[in-house]
Amino acid sequence: MAVAILPNWHPLFVHFTVALVTVSAIFFVLSKTVSSKSNAFELVAKWTLWTGAGFTILTVLAGMDAFGSVAHDSAGHSVMKTHRFWALITASAIVIWAVWQVRTKTVSAPTIAGSLILVGLVGFTGYLGSELVYRHGIGVLPVSQKTGEGHQHKEDDRPIAADQERAVKGAENNSLLDKELSPDFVVVSDALYVALRSGDAAGVSKLLADDVLILEGGQAQTSKAEYMGGHMLLDMAFLKKMNSKQVSRETGQTGDLAWVITHTEVTGIYKGKPVDTTSREFLQLRRIDGEWKITLVQWGVN
Numbered sequence: 001m002a003v004a005i006l007p008n009w010h011p012l013f014v015h016f017t018v019a020l021v022t023v024s025a026i027f028f029v030l031s032k033t034v035s036s037k038s039n040a041f042e043l044v045a046k047w048t049l050w051t052g053a054g055f056t057i058l059t060v061l062a063g064m065d066a067f068g069s070v071a072h073d074s075a076g077h078s079v080m081k082t083h084r085f086w087a088l089i090t091a092s093a094i095v096i097w098a099v100w101q102v103r104t105k106t107v108s109a110p111t112i113a114g115s116l117i118l119v120g121l122v123g124f125t126g127y128l129g130s131e132l133v134y135r136h137g138i139g140v141l142p143v144s145q146k147t148g149e150g151h152q153h154k155e156d157d158r159p160i161a162a163d164q165e166r167a168v169k170g171a172e173n174n175s176l177l178d179k180e181l182s183p184d185f186v187v188v189s190d191a192l193y194v195a196l197r198s199g200d201a202a203g204v205s206k207l208l209a210d211d212v213l214i215l216e217g218g219q220a221q222t223s224k225a226e227y228m229g230g231h232m233l234l235d236m237a238f239l240k241k242m243n244s245k246q247v248s249r250e251t252g253q254t255g256d257l258a259w260v261i262t263h264t265e266v267t268g269i270y271k272g273k274p275v276d277t278t279s280r281e282f283l284q285l286r287r288i289d290g291e292w293k294i295t296l297v298q299w300g301v302n
Contacts, residue, residue: 248263
């Protein structure tokens with residue numbers, strides 16, 4: 001259970017780094033502004049900084065492990081490289097600053113300025129980390145783990161959406177526009193597969209939010225219009241040739257937000273080449289005016 005909840009230790013250690021470096025700066029400021037407790041505040045500031053430096057080393061080690069192990073696409077990989085660059089600069093600055101404070105006997109204006117600069121570096125690096133999690137969905141539960149490059153995929157190996165037998169039956173010859181969408185977000189997930197497989201562009205349009213983000217094959221489409229005007233037709237042509245069998249599914253919901261992650265065995269012949277793989281589909285959905293709309297689609301292969 002612990003592995004499923006925390007696939008990497010970096011998210012745990014990084015919070016100690018952020019908190020301890022920030023608290024250290026606060027106590028350095030207090031040591032100069034509250035003269036009656038100057039020595040006590042200075043001692044707390046230094047010990048907090050030293051402890052933070054220790055956790056920073058653990059944070060960096062766990063972060064390097066995460067860089068090579070957590071699942072991510074090409075867009076996320078670019079942000080990961082930027083995050084790693086600034087993280088190494090910030091970590092080096094923290095450790096050097098902590099060592100320097102062993103030699104420093106008094107708290108001066110440069111000491112306070114340096115501490116505040118460190119907080120700024122930590123904050124900026126943390127912002128890049130939050131971009132990875134909340135914008136690209138990297139390192140969170142719905143993203144299954146994979147190793148290796150994992151950024152580019154041949155067109156013949158493009159992942160497909162998950163299907164469910166009950167959704168496919170009765171949908172092959174019917175437009176989704178003629179059906180009332182169920183408030184069940186899992187049914188909406190199945191309906192996307194049915195619409196793509198049957199070539200129902202109107203049905204796809206009804207299921208996707210206008211600002212949907214679609215990550216597929218190392219590419220990103222940032223709106224429904226962009227996807228429907230581009231990669232959707234390739235997906236339809238691919239799915240029409242494939243047979244699929246659902247392997248596993250996980251779901252979750254928090255208020256008007258929900259997610260569905262499905263693993264599917266995919267077999268068939270596409271452009272004269274055999275396809276035999278396991279695909280992963282991650283959908284994020286939001287309830288808008290009482291209906292579930294798909295706001296994020298991430299397709300990948302295991």
